[in-house]
Amino acid sequence: MTKNTNASPYMLTTPIYYVNAKPHLGHAYTTIMGDFLKKLALIEGKRVLFVTGTDEHGEKIVQKATAEGKTPKELVDEVSSEFRSAWEKLALDVDVFYRTTQPDHYKMVQNALQFLKDKGDIYFAEYEGKYCVGCERFRTDSEWNEEGLCPDHQTPPDLRKEPNYFFKMGSYQKELIKHYESNLEAIEPSQYRQEVLSFLKQPLEDLNISRPKTRLTWGIELPFDKDYVTYVWFDALLNYLGAIGYEGGDFAAQREFKNEFWAESHHLIGKDILKTHAIYWPTMLMGLEVPVFKKLHVGGFWMNKGLKMSKSLGNVVDPIKVSEHFGVDFFRYFLLREMSFGSDANFTWEAFIARCNSELANGLGNLASRVLKLSQKNFEMKIPSASGLNDQDKALVSAMKALPAKMAQEFEQCRYHIGIGHFNEAVAECDRYINDNKPWVLAKDPEQKDRLASVLRTAMEALHVFSIVSYPLTPEASLKLQEALGQSGEIVGALFRVDTGLDATRSLTEVPQLFPRLELPDLE
Numbered sequence: 001m002t003k004n005t006n007a008s009p010y011m012l013t014t015p016i017y018y019v020n021a022k023p024h025l026g027h028a029y030t031t032i033m034g035d036f037l038k039k040l041a042l043i044e045g046k047r048v049l050f051v052t053g054t055d056e057h058g059e060k061i062v063q064k065a066t067a068e069g070k071t072p073k074e075l076v077d078e079v080s081s082e083f084r085s086a087w088e089k090l091a092l093d094v095d096v097f098y099r100t101t102q103p104d105h106y107k108m109v110q111n112a113l114q115f116l117k118d119k120g121d122i123y124f125a126e127y128e129g130k131y132c133v134g135c136e137r138f139r140t141d142s143e144w145n146e147e148g149l150c151p152d153h154q155t156p157p158d159l160r161k162e163p164n165y166f167f168k169m170g171s172y173q174k175e176l177i178k179h180y181e182s183n184l185e186a187i188e189p190s191q192y193r194q195e196v197l198s199f200l201k202q203p204l205e206d207l208n209i210s211r212p213k214t215r216l217t218w219g220i221e222l223p224f225d226k227d228y229v230t231y232v233w234f235d236a237l238l239n240y241l242g243a244i245g246y247e248g249g250d251f252a253a254q255r256e257f258k259n260e261f262w263a264e265s266h267h268l269i270g271k272d273i274l275k276t277h278a279i280y281w282p283t284m285l286m287g288l289e290v291p292v293f294k295k296l297h298v299g300g301f302w303m304n305k306g307l308k309m310s311k312s313l314g315n316v317v318d319p320i321k322v323s324e325h326f327g328v329d330f331f332r333y334f335l336l337r338e339m340s341f342g343s344d345a346n347f348t349w350e351a352f353i354a355r356c357n358s359e360l361a362n363g364l365g366n367l368a369s370r371v372l373k374l375s376q377k378n379f380e381m382k383i384p385s386a387s388g389l390n391d392q393d394k395a396l397v398s399a400m401k402a403l404p405a406k407m408a409q410e411f412e413q414c415r416y417h418i419g420i421g422h423f424n425e426a427v428a429e430c431d432r433y434i435n436d437n438k439p440w441v442l443a444k445d446p447e448q449k450d451r452l453a454s455v456l457r458t459a460m461e462a463l464h465v466f467s468i469v470s471y472p473l474t475p476e477a478s479l480k481l482q483e484a485l486g487q488s489g490e491i492v493g494a495l496f497r498v499d500t501g502l503d504a505t506r507s508l509t510e511v512p513q514l515f516p517r518l519e520l521p522d523l524e
């Protein structure tokens, strides 16, 4: 198989996280999902750019810093580095860690604003509205609940009247509706595309994009009015272009800025920021004359026994503590397997331990250990060569070669948990094959040595497939298994090796413990 020298680009982003809180389970899930999709694209042979970072302006930052007796700069530096180190501890392979307080970001945002102002997309006007400080935006009349509170923050509106600058978001409404009507896969899962289209049935208001400095100075100054700073969402969303080197202004005229990645840009978000990403952001792109991103992937919330996690309920799961205690593979496996992407899911210790033990320790962990130990013992660390395969052997090998495509079909529809389910079923199928053929009995009979070789080789071909397709899911165990099989460990384009099979010239190495059995943690 020749190596793909013209690998296709693929860009993945998480939201840049707001630094008024430390990394929590929701942040970890979205970033792990990004790393999972990156690794999936890598084994397919793509060139990937994975972007995350921190969103560091706005009123909530100033409030939080004041409460802690810090300057906003001190606070954002501290919390931003906590996010950076969290992703390192979770072994996530980030390409760009973007901060909205970095100097090139200021310049880019100002250039973009000037471009919109020059073409007449920004105007100055008096505005009165109901503002939610938690959301950092004006919410329309229909966006408050029956008690008149913000449904996300349970707080009453702050009535605000002030002259501000507005972006003509409403003028892009028709174009936006057309975009979502003709791009059926622009937002996944599809119920969120429907939600956006039904929201767009009401007239779309223009977007207030400024804050007077009399009220807030912690932001990016408007290039055309030094008495105002830029609204934090307007500044933050532009990070996605900043990450590929956009300098603001005329997009088409800018050359070497990795725009090939932009054509394949995928934004991962949580459902609470759907409106800013599905409405504000594409209209901003239309104003800037930049093509709309390829796809929004919208995830649900993590709950605990049906309740939102909160400090006051004492049911918060700390992603760093869990992965330090159990290892990153178990943690990411559980999150990816448990949530039906787009819906809410529960994190409970009982479910975590049960899944890890039944699906990993008793699944691939146990299978790999049985097959590799028998091979080592009977074939002196060599990969046994099969002299003849019977129909059952051949059926197993071809089922395993079909596994990546079967999983990919689900992954393309955002049904990650089902694709992972196919992986577990394949491991179980291989387990049944071993139980049917009883290689430990064959090993006692010297006349059955050829049959033993065929059975173990067939099972090892299956392990080889598992070692590759499990890389996005449980990367540490995947690499250990590839090493135990004596295989190269080359990741980019590794799926090609599913077809070529094991390199039988290599020798086996020590049998690793891939997934130790877990016990319920002491919750204190």
Ligand SMILES: [Zn+2]
Residues within 6 Å of the ligand: 132, 133, 134, 135, 136, 150, 151, 152, 153, 154
């Ligand atoms: Zn709110």
